[in-house]
Amino acid sequence: MGIYRKQIEIVGDILYAAEELTIDQNGASITRLIQKANISHSRISKILTNLVSQGLLEQVDSRRACKYRISMTGKDFLKEYRTFSEFTDNFGLTI
Amino acid sequence: MEFLLENILNLIGFIVGIIIGGFAYAGYKNTGSPVLFRLTIAFIAIGIGFGIIWAGYVIDDIYIQEGKINRGLQALGLGIQTIGYFFIAFSHTIKSFFPKSRYFRSVGILPLFALSAMNIEHIIRSFSFILLVYGAIETFVSFLEGKQKGTLAVGIGLALLAFGEFIAWYSLVFPESILYSVSILLKISGLISLFIPISRLPLRKIKFDDFEDNEDEKFGR
Numbered sequence: 348m349g350i351y352r353k354q355i356e357i358v359g360d361i362l363y364a365a366e367e368l369t370i371d372q373n374g375a376s377i378t379r380l381i382q383k384a385n386i387s388h389s390r391i392s393k394i395l396t397n398l399v400s401q402g403l404l405e406q407v408d409s410r411r412a413c414k415y416r417i418s419m420t421g422k423d424f425l426k427e428y429r430t431f432s433e434f435t436d437n438f439g440l441t442i
Numbered sequence: 443m444e445f446l447l448e449n450i451l452n453l454i455g456f457i458v459g460i461i462i463g464g465f466a467y468a469g470y471k472n473t474g475s476p477v478l479f480r481l482t483i484a485f486i487a488i489g490i491g492f493g494i495i496w497a498g499y500v501i502d503d504i505y506i507q508e509g510k511i512n513r514g515l516q517a518l519g520l521g522i523q524t525i526g527y528f529f530i531a532f533s534h535t536i537k538s539f540f541p542k543s544r545y546f547r548s549v550g551i552l553p554l555f556a557l558s559a560m561n562i563e564h565i566i567r568s569f570s571f572i573l574l575v576y577g578a579i580e581t582f583v584s585f586l587e588g589k590q591k592g593t594l595a596v597g598i599g600l601a602l603l604a605f606g607e608f609i610a611w612y613s614l615v616f617p618e619s620i621l622y623s624v625s626i627l628l629k630i631s632g633l634i635s636l637f638i639p640i641s642r643l644p645l646r647k648i649k650f651d652d653f654e655d656n657e658d659e660k661f662g663r
Binding site: 353355424427428430431433434435436437438439440441442 | 469477639
């Protein structure tokens with residue numbers, strides 16, 4: 348049986364993917380984020396828009412495709428998310 | 443000696459409960475996670491429960507000086523603690539859903555029959571024991587899946603608290619024995635074990651007010 352992720356877990360996975368894939372200032376493409384965060388294109392589009400509007404991700408202008416990189420606020424949020432995720436893991440629960 | 447141990451236990455319980463509850467609340471404010479909300483209620487309730495009993499002992503020590511706590515205050519504190527244990531068990535029940543909660547119900551019936559003639563305080567203790575055992579079992583199951591040391595420490599903590607409650611039952615049968623002091627020491631060890639993994643986490647709070655407000659709006663929470 349599949350394990351369904353909660354919204355906050357999906358956001359965490361996308362930010363984690365963006366952090367991992369942001370090796371330079373160019374950011375990560377949607378395709379790479381979809382692969383890394385294991386999420387459908389239709390779903391990620393809406394979430395990416397939200398995350399950019401919240402300042403957690405930054406949209407990078409590119410000649411060929413739209414790319415995203417994690418912002419400083421996004422890094423801080425991801426750090427806190429990991430902390431609280433570990434906290435709930437200690438109780439045998441998921442955040 | 444028992445009076446002193448009770449004071450130490452309840453003070454530690456109060457501090458540990460409030461710190462873990464406060465940390466869970468910071469997590470809930472930042473992430474909006476319902477799991478963290480339930481853990482907030484659980485540990486704040488556990489902390490308040492211990493705090494009420496501790497206050498009862500302090501009041502007796504300073505003003506009444508009878509050498510024993512008001513039974514009503516003790517029952518109130520234990521009742522509030524049980525609410526906390528319920529929310530820990532409840533989080534696991536939601537995670538595991540019905541198959542394992544059947545086990546919970548089957549185990550839960552026994553102590554209720556065993557203590558049906560006892561007073562309200564001991565019935566509350568029986569509920570705490572059941573909830574703690576359930577929480578400990580579920581946490582150990584999670585440890586077997588994830589193999590995280592923190593989960594093991596929490597599982598051991600809940601198990602020690604449960605064993606402490608169990609020994610406290612036996613002290614009713616042998617009231618003058620060392621059993622009650624042993625149960626208090628077990629519960630202190632349980633609280634310390636619960637706190638170990640939490641103490642390793644950075645206990646600070648970062649606010650994401652803008653994100654939080656808009657996230658709730660846009661993610662439809």
